Amino acid sequence: MTRATRLPLQVASVLALLVIAGCGAHSQVVRDYESNVDGSLIADDSGIGWEVVDRFRLVSEPQGTEKLFNRFVSYYGTVSSQINNEGMLETQWDAAAGRYRDGYLAVAKWKVKLSFNDAGMCEWRVGAYAPTLAPCRSFVVEVPKGETMVEVRLGGSNGVIRRTVLRPRDVLIASLGDSYASGEGVPDLRQYGGWLFWKWADAKWMDARCRRSLFSAPGLAALMYAKINPHVSVTHLTYACSGAKMSEGLLEEYEGASPPESAAALRPQVDEFIGDLEKAGRTPDYLTISAGGNDIGFADIVTAAATGSVDDVKKVVKRSVRCGVMSVAEDALTLKAKLDSSRFIRGQTQILLTEYPNPTNLWRLPENSVGIVGTKEEFKEDCAPSKGKINFVPSAWVLGMVMQISREELREINEKVAAPLSDMTTRLADAVGARRVSGIDEEFRLHGYCAPGLFTPNGIVRWVNTVRDSSRMMGLVKLSGAMHPNIRGQAAIARHILEKIRSAECADGKIEEGTPVRAKLCQGDSWRAELPGFGPGPEPLPASKQFPN
Numbered sequence: 001m002t003r004a005t006r007l008p009l010q011v012a013s014v015l016a017l018l019v020i021a022g023c024g025a026h027s028q029v030v031r032d033y034e035s036n037v038d039g040s041l042i043a044d045d046s047g048i049g050w051e052v053v054d055r056f057r058l059v060s061e062p063q064g065t066e067k068l069f070n071r072f073v074s075y076y077g078t079v080s081s082q083i084n085n086e087g088m089l090e091t092q093w094d095a096a097a098g099r100y101r102d103g104y105l106a107v108a109k110w111k112v113k114l115s116f117n118d119a120g121m122c123e124w125r126v127g128a129y130a131p132t133l134a135p136c137r138s139f140v141v142e143v144p145k146g147e148t149m150v151e152v153r154l155g156g157s158n159g160v161i162r163r164t165v166l167r168p169r170d171v172l173i174a175s176l177g178d179s180y181a182s183g184e185g186v187p188d189l190r191q192y193g194g195w196l197f198w199k200w201a202d203a204k205w206m207d208a209r210c211r212r213s214l215f216s217a218p219g220l221a222a223l224m225y226a227k228i229n230p231h232v233s234v235t236h237l238t239y240a241c242s243g244a245k246m247s248e249g250l251l252e253e254y255e256g257a258s259p260p261e262s263a264a265a266l267r268p269q270v271d272e273f274i275g276d277l278e279k280a281g282r283t284p285d286y287l288t289i290s291a292g293g294n295d296i297g298f299a300d301i302v303t304a305a306a307t308g309s310v311d312d313v314k315k316v317v318k319r320s321v322r323c324g325v326m327s328v329a330e331d332a333l334t335l336k337a338k339l340d341s342s343r344f345i346r347g348q349t350q351i352l353l354t355e356y357p358n359p360t361n362l363w364r365l366p367e368n369s370v371g372i373v374g375t376k377e378e379f380k381e382d383c384a385p386s387k388g389k390i391n392f393v394p395s396a397w398v399l400g401m402v403m404q405i406s407r408e409e410l411r412e413i414n415e416k417v418a419a420p421l422s423d424m425t426t427r428l429a430d431a432v433g434a435r436r437v438s439g440i441d442e443e444f445r446l447h448g449y450c451a452p453g454l455f456t457p458n459g460i461v462r463w464v465n466t467v468r469d470s471s472r473m474m475g476l477v478k479l480s481g482a483m484h485p486n487i488r489g490q491a492a493i494a495r496h497i498l499e500k501i502r503s504a505e506c507a508d509g510k511i512e513e514g515t516p517v518r519a520k521l522c523q524g525d526s527w528r529a530e531l532p533g534f535g536p537g538p539e540p541l542p543a544s545k546q547f548p549n
Contacts, residue, residue, distance in 0.1 A: 041115040042230065042516040046162040048152060051230035053111040053140060056223050057104070057170075058236045059214070061090040068214060069227055075186075075215065075487045076532045088188060089214070093206055098266070100237065105280035107145075107170040110233060114139045116152050116162070123153040143168065167512065171225065172282055173501070174237040175218035176250055176269045177290035179257075179299070180356060180493075181240035183213025185465045185484030190473040203474045209256040209266070210241035211480070215487055217354070218288045220494035225501055228527040231517050237276065237284070239269040242480065245294045246331035251338070257480070270338045277344040284345065285510075286501055288352045289434060292424050295331075296324030301417060302483045305409040306467050313409050317416045325424050332431035339432065351434035352500050354493060355425045357444035359464045359483045360414040405467060405482070410449060437496050444492065449483065463489035491533050 041049030056065040068089060092104040115137050116122055122136040127148045132139075136152070148166040153159050175181050187203035206212045213219070219236055226234040241249055242257035253265035266272075277284065293299075297320025304312040340346045422441065429436040447463035463485055465473070470481035485493060505511050506522035520527055528534035 041113070042520065043115070043117065044164055044516055046164040047116055047118075048150060048162055048164040049115045049117075050150070050164070050166055051113050052168050052233050053113050055226035055230070055233045056236070057107070057233050058092055058219070058222075059089050060092050060101075064089060065223070065226060069223060072215065072220065072223065072487075072491075073532055076491055088204055088206075091206055091214070093212075095207055098207075098209070100276065105172075105235065105237075105276065105282045107233065107235065109142055109144050110168045111140055112143050112166060112168060114141065114150060114152075116154075118154060123159075125149075125151040125153070168231060168233065169510075170233045170235055171229075171286075171505075172235045172237070172284040173218065173222045173225070173286045173288070174273060174284045175216070175240050175288045175290075176273060177240040177288070178244045178249070178292075178294050179211070179240075179242035179480070179484060180293060180354070181216060181218055181288065181290035182210055182238070182242045182244075182257075183216030183219065183240075183490065184211050184242040184257075185470065185473065185481035186213050186215040186487050186490050187211070187474060188213050188215065191475050209258055209260065209263075210244075211257045212238055212240060215490055216240065217290075217485070217490045217493035218497060220491055221288070221497035221501065224494060224498045224531055228502075228530055229505075229511070229517060229521060231511075231515075237273065239273050240290065241266065241269065243294060243299060244269065244291070246291050246328050246335065247295070249294075250291055251331060251334055270335065274338070274342045274345070277342060282344065284349045286352060286504070287339075287345070287349050288354060288437075288497055289432070290354045290356070292324070292328045292428055293356055293421065295328050296321045296417070296421060296424065298417070298421075298483075299480075301413060302405075303479060305405045305413065306479050306482060310406065310408040310412055313412050314416075317412065321417060321420050325420055328424055328428060329431070332428050336432045350500075350504055351432060352437050352497060353425065353429040353432065353434035354437040354497065355440050356421050357441045357448070357464075357485070357489065357493070358414065358418040358422075359444075359449050360410045360418065405449070435500060437493075437500055440493055440496050443496075444489065447489065447492075461488065462486070463492060488533070495531075495533060 041051050043049035054063065054065050056068060059065060059068050061067070071089075092101045093099075094101050114124065114126075118136040120136060121133050122139075123131050124134050124139055124141075125131045126141045127143065127150075129141075131153070143166055146167075150164050150166055152162050154162070179185075183205075187205050189201070189204040191203045192201040206214055214223075216238065218238060218240070222234045222236040226232070241254060244250060244254055248254050250269045252268055254268075256263075256266055267275075297316050300316045300320060301313060304316045339349075339351070426436060428434075444463060447461065449462070449464045449466060451462035451464070462469075465481045465484050465486050467479060467482045469486065470479055470484075474481050502521060506518070511518045511521055
């Protein structure tokens, strides 16, 4: 629709609001003259810029989007060092009730910040409201669904009038799956050693039973899209649960990763998801799925490698991988049927199935690798020391290195698990009608379990938690975070999910033609500078900074 054809509709919408609402029936105008979102606003031809305030709706506290994004940036820069002791952010997840809060999926209005590049005060008219004198560069109002006309008058009653139309919308991004989707290995708050009597605070999660974190890859992808698109809000629903399988977890009841005593089993993720959609009458725009890894015994393989021997790993691989691949193929048909049974999903939701990165990547160390000191064998020895070597590790408060993953165990996992897992993911995507989010494994090639223990100038750094990383983040001898992506790994997966979402939003016309936001997101790449890890190449990192190992 061109600007010329939109204007009559804009005027008509204002008249309709006047007739329907009347003079005294307007919703509240929020006179908040402070910006709740960082960054400058993108203005259209009218000179008026606007953005939805607190766009990532899962965090419910004021300025929550900005607070979470700032934590993410800080966490991304320090990897597994202490991130903060500021406490948990308030979210729309009711942990006590085990469900999302009432009204979370009902999005009927938005707070929107308006800005005009002029100093001083302006006369603003928003929809059917009476004119309001407010600062030109920061005026926050509340607008309903649909189109809302905005006018700004400059120079008094006889001054120039500029007009634009606000069309905010909500993007619903949901997630099903296992620990790679829940955020295992990246708790919202890692364990914290306080100064008073050296007390330790346990690691904390948005949902402890499933170890769901706001820093999971699907959650970060949703946060990233909220960050770069100022004209939308993003509602993120995650049902992913650490340890979940296609059968026990997605399609059948599951106890959870850390079930409370005497608690009833969790409903199947798919049933819970569809039930929430039915109650709210919402259609998800995107559904991400990460599944199948536990069906082929991934969690058991990691435990065997960390606590047993290479023979134990071989036994689990022999027992689980082949049978698991077959069971996933059967369960995929059931998953497809359940998703298609919902009128809110069938034919309307884009399903994205994320591939698993090979966590042993860089075992296949590239030739002539820059920034790596020593021979390949010395490098591997440092990464995967011999078991039973007793050594005090102050950073992890652990005596010894008995629980480690050896070179032989990494080789077995690489050779016997990685390829079947990749093939299984491709077949699962085809079976459920999903787009495979590929490129993840390739990007992890230089960042796996055996990546160097130093920040190197060319950006080669570990994106996968080791056993000691897991203990440092989550507590003594807690292994569940090992072989899972750390914050940089989660962010890398999130970037690939974001690219699929962004390209779909552009291709499907959801981002309006002729707008500056479309020019930013669909015709340029300036948005990349707003997100960590989206640079043109590996990020320069100080070679002297020791990676915690």
